[in-house]
Amino acid sequence: MPELPEVETVRRGLHELIIDRAIKSVHHDTPKSFPNAVADVQEFLIGASITDVRRRAKVLMIDLSTAYTVVIHLKMTGQLVYRGESVFGAGHPNESLTGELPDRSTRVTLEFADGSRLFFNDQRKFGWMKLMPTLEVPNIDFMKKVGPEPLEAEFTANEFAARFARRAKTSIKAAILDQTVIAGVGNIYADESLWAAKIHPKRLVNTITPNEFETLYTELRAVMNLAIQKGGSTDKNYVNAEGKRGSYMDFARVFRREGLACPRCETEIIKFKAAGRGTHICPHCQVL
DNA sequence: CACTTGACCTGTCCGC
DNA sequence: TGCGGACAGGTCAAGT
Numbered sequence: 001m002p003e004l005p006e007v008e009t010v011r012r013g014l015h016e017l018i019i020d021r022a023i024k025s026v027h028h029d030t031p032k033s034f035p036n037a038v039a040d041v042q043e044f045l046i047g048a049s050i051t052d053v054r055r056r057a058k059v060l061m062i063d064l065s066t067a068y069t070v071v072i073h074l075k076m077t078g079q080l081v082y083r084g085e086s087v088f089g090a091g092h093p094n095e096s097l098t099g100e101l102p103d104r105s106t107r108v109t110l111e112f113a114d115g116s117r118l119f120f121n122d123q124r125k126f127g128w129m130k131l132m133p134t135l136e137v138p139n140i141d142f143m144k145k146v147g148p149e150p151l152e153a154e155f156t157a158n159e160f161a162a163r164f165a166r167r168a169k170t171s172i173k174a175a176i177l178d179q180t181v182i183a184g185v186g187n188i189y190a191d192e193s194l195w196a197a198k199i200h201p202k203r204l205v206n207t208i209t210p211n212e213f214e215t216l217y218t219e220l221r222a223v224m225n226l227a228i229q230k231g232g233s234t235d236k237n238y239v240n241a242e243g244k245r246g247s248y249m250d251f252a253r254v255f256r257r258e259g260l261a262c263p264r265c266e267t268e269i270i271k272f273k274a275a276g277r278g279t280h281i282c283p284h285c286q287v288l
Numbered sequence: 289c290a291c292t293t294g295a296c297c298t299g300t301c302c303g304c
Numbered sequence: 305t306g307c308g309g310a311c312a313g314g315t316c317a318a319g320t
Contacts, residue, residue: 235313
């Protein structure tokens with residue numbers, strides 16, 4: 001579910017909502033969702049206050065005053081929803097998707113000193129939260145291998161194209177989903193950006209021209225920036241830190257639009273499997 | 289090494 | 305309505 005724009009939306013929401021709050025208690029059901037030792041939780045989590053909320057790729061990091069960090073991956077169906085006083089007030093336009101919490105998919109509940117709570121919900125239990133020293137976060141295998149952040153100002157089109165050299169003989173779709181090539185791109189924005197750049201997802205990386213890489217770079221950044229602006233994509237599960245939907249799906253041009261008209265040429269959008277994932281293209285605009 | 293496939297889980301939807 | 309199977313936005317381990 002959550003890709004870079006969704007995780008970034010959650011990060012921004014949490015940054016508004018939980019900075020400086022002190023953690024009073026934590027409850028969790030399955031060790032898989034929160035595998036830390038009880039002693040570490042007592043010493044470094046309970047009583048700590050939140051100093052920052054950061055993101056790298058699709059990973060969230062909640063920094064604590066104890067020099068520990070709660071590292072979180074939402075995977076497919078994870079949600080982080082804060083319940084307390086709303087900072088947005090009554091007029092917030094996004095429709096709420098989340099009801100009474102905790103519910104049956106709540107895996108972890110963090111309670112703050114003021115009685116407000118942060119819920120980690122995860123229907124499929126793929127996601128996790130881990131408590132670890134802040135200084136050790138960069139040493140996680142994933143952090144050492146993950147590629148550059150595509151939306152950073154200093155990330156250039158040339159660097160973008162060069163990153164793909166390591167996956168020369170695979171499909172462009174598999175490569176763009178590879179987190180060691182570029183950080184944070186998932187199935188939705190892979191399909192959306194490949195459509196925008198008019199590149200068939202099964203094209204091999206070593207057949208993509210420099211001009212096509214440049215277009216893909218530009219379109220990928222445009223799509224992800226628009227998605228952040230729209231608060232992410234809600235198909236089924238994704239919600240922001242207030243439990244509300246994102247609206248990018250209203251602007252999607254191919255993703256989950258099989259059978260509908262391509263916005264560019266009116267050809268019917270089709271769906272098939274590529275790189276093991278459901279893949280949506282316009283067969284007129286994107287050819288092998 | 290590079291690349292692909294299955295596994296991890298639960299819920300939903302579709303065809304019979 | 306019930307049931308089996310396919311599928312779902314991510315990542316890893318294990319396989320070729």
